[in-house]
Amino acid sequence: MRADEFRCGTATIVGRPNVGKSTLLNRLVGQKVSITASKPQTTRHRIGGVLSRDDAQIVFVDTPGIHRDRRSAMSRYLNRTARGAVDGVDVVIFMVEALRWTDEDEDVRRELRESRKPVLLVPNKIDRMVGREELLPWLDRFRGEDRFEEIIPVSARRQQNLEALVGEVRARLPVAPAMLPSDALTDRSERFLAGELVREKLTRKLDQELPYRLAVEIEEFRREKRILRIGAVVWVERASQKGIVIGKGGRVLKAAGAEARANMEALFGSRVHLDIWVKARAGWPNDEKVLRSLGYDG
Ligand SMILES: Nc1nc2c(ncn2[C@@H]2O[C@H](COP(=O)(O)OP(=O)(O)OP(=O)(O)O)[C@@H](O)[C@H]2O)c(=O)[nH]1
Ligand SMILES: [Mg+2]
Structure with a gap:
């Protein structure tokens, strides 16, 4: 294979x-196509983001x-x-936090050994990191x-060393023509992205468990002459949660x-x-059928 192909x-x-x-997906694509927050379990879907360059087109897939x-x-x-997203791809990027190794990282490492x-x-x-010199001894655990x-x-976040990463990914891709138009950003619809953006803002504003107990459904997505009319429903489990999502005087919402x-x-x-309504539906995070109706159909 020639490098310039x-x-x-x-x-x-x-x-x-x-x-x-x-965060990495968004930086690679140059647009916010996947939502982020300082809390775990923010991403709930597989989301493709497209990087198109003169020498390659790479679809990066973000996962929960x-x-x-x-x-x-x-x-x-x-x-x-997340596990299903490893099938059928050319390269896997296994992301961890520098200088921090947890049991959950170990789980992922073990699974990837089998792929x-x-x-x-x-x-x-x-x-x-305070100094770069801490990293080398920490990486020793991966020797062998x-x-x-x-x-x-x-x-x-700071876009450091991303070019090197893209180069290593590219080197492992087949020589093939682009599969998507060069201006494509994501494989997700605008409707989907709209729902995710509402969920992102609420996830960032709400404390503790509540972000995990809500889902957003887009009921209306209509292009009129000069405006896009979007109607979203935020589903929670209980009336008391409704009040928290709305906030005092409607401030949070x-x-x-x-x-x-x-x-x-x-x-x-x-x-x-954008119109947003908040509605309660008991037990939805535990109900496979409701999950499917909200688009969580794996
Ligand atoms: N300091 C620092 N923070 C980062 C960096 N990359 C991401 N973060 C922060 O880490 C937090 C989690 O980032 P996400 O991109 O949502 O993490 P994720 O792996 O997608 O999380 P899940 O979707 O929950 O699996 C956010 O607060 C980010 O701003 C980085 O390079 N440096
Ligand atoms: Mg995520």
Whole structure:
């Protein structure tokens, strides 16, 4: 294979929750196509983001964090979705946090040993390290781990060393023509992205368990002459949670709506009118049928 030939393929980003997978996807694509938050289990779906360059087109696939809590149907759905995303791709990016190794990382490492894919180990958040010299001894634990073809420390947030990562991914892709138009950003619909942006703003504003107990459904998505009309329903489990999502005097919901709308206008290049309703549906995170009706159909 010649290095200057055009290559095209897919790379999945996997790892435990909160290591920075979605942040990396957004930085690689140059747009917010996947939502992020400082809380674990933010991503719930497989989301493809496209990087088109002169020498390659790479579809990076973001996945939910693989985790140990398997109590709710939602938790099990997240793990299933992440594991399924390793099948059929060319390269796996195994993201961890630099200088922090947990049991959940060990779970992912064990699973990847069984996959036959090339795996790149990517310790993220190196911007938080005081000195670079700590990293080498920490990486010793991977000596003799021949499943990792390369180890590429990065900072997704500060965009450090991402070019090296893209180069290593590209080197492992087949020579093939682009499969998508060069201006494609994601394999997800605008409707889907709209729902995710509402969920992101609420996830960032709400404490503790509540982000895990809510889902967003887009009921209306209609392009009128000069405006995009979007209607969203936020599903929670109980009336008391409804009050928290709405906030005193509607403050929480109003702020979340304004932020989501601003992001939508930038992403869709159009004015947006956004209405959000909050409704209660008991037990939805535990009900496979309701999950499917909300689009969690793995
Ligand atoms: N300091 C620092 N923080 C980062 C970096 N990358 C991501 N973060 C932060 O880490 C947190 C989690 O980031 P996400 O991208 O949502 O993590 P994730 O792996 O997608 O998480 P799940 O979707 O829950 O599995 C957010 O607060 C990010 O801003 C980085 O390079 N440096
Ligand atoms: Mg994520």
